[in-house]
Amino acid sequence: MEAVRSSCLWVASNASHVAINPAGIEKLVERLDGRLPTVKWDFEGIHYFDNGPLTAQYLLVLDTLNFCFWPDEELQYDHLAAGLAQALKADHTVFDAQRLKNCTGMMLREMLQWPRPLPLEDERARLLREVGTGLEQWFNGQAVNLIAAAKGSAVTLVELLTQHFPGFRDHCVYKGHQVFLYKRAQIFVADIWGAFKGLDLGEFKDIASITMFADYVVPAVLRHWGILTCSPTLATVLDTSQELTPGSEEEVEIRACSITAVEWLREYLTARSGKQVLSVHVDWWLWSSGLPNASEKVPPYHRTQTIYY
Secondary structure, three states: OHHHHHHHHHHHHHOOOEEEOHHHHHHHHHHHOOOOOOOOOOOOOOOOOOOOHHHHHHHHHHHHOOOOOOOOOOOOHHHHHHHHHHHHHHOOOOOOHHHHOOOOHHHHHHHHOOOOOOOOHHHHHHHHHHHHHHHHHHOOOOHHHHHHHOOOOHHHHHHHHHHHOHHHOOEEEEOOEEEEOOHHHHHHHHHHHHHOOOOHHHOOOOHHHOOOOOOOHHHHHHHHOOOEEEOHHHHHHHHOOOEOOOOOHHHHHHHHHHHHHHHHHHHHHHHHHOOOOOHHHHHHHHHHHOOOOOOOOOOOOOEOOOOOO
């Protein structure tokens, strides 16, 4: 995770289109009086949880597919998570590695009971096949064995995911420098940790190493609170919902600056409260603040068609 922090800091220090405003961070910390509101895992009440291996299998499938909802204006994360949970409740074998290996776009659509093609449907099916194959080859078909192989280390679990499942290798090249972001790999660790409340399968001695999960929602919230600022040209692109090319300078800067800004915000909150604040908790709170039904009315999310978030 040091590679994520250091490479994103390099982007923030050399960015041409996005900047971090420390005054915005200070203002938000003052508003919160140093106390981060508590947001628990599954605050929406939509996830599958049985306190066992099926939960791990569900979360790996969920975070394999946890990207690119906006091209279908009606499709939200809730539809994916709840749809997968209902499919698993109806058939406990639906996420077996052998079945994932043979998944098609139509099968995934039917699994979610979605009435039309999903955004990047073929890529979603390909990634499920990749995960099914990798689980069968390396972990006897079970996500719980993947987690056990990490031996209680969040960092090791991210490394195992990116080593064995190429679809989790969320990195790019920016101005000649390699940048590591690893949104879906990190969010899988956080989901396991949150679901099991830091115990049993979810016990990671280094959970503090995990950064925020650079997606669409959190950058818009940071911009809303004046923590991220954009060039006039980029602001127009965002406010008019124009697409950004994956790997473009603008897109990488939005994500990398978000990670660095949340690291700074976490440090400010820790200093103000005198208690350790985790980037996971900061991310959960920021993300929940930017949802359509939240009280905060954030600017439009940036739009990029990608498998990484």
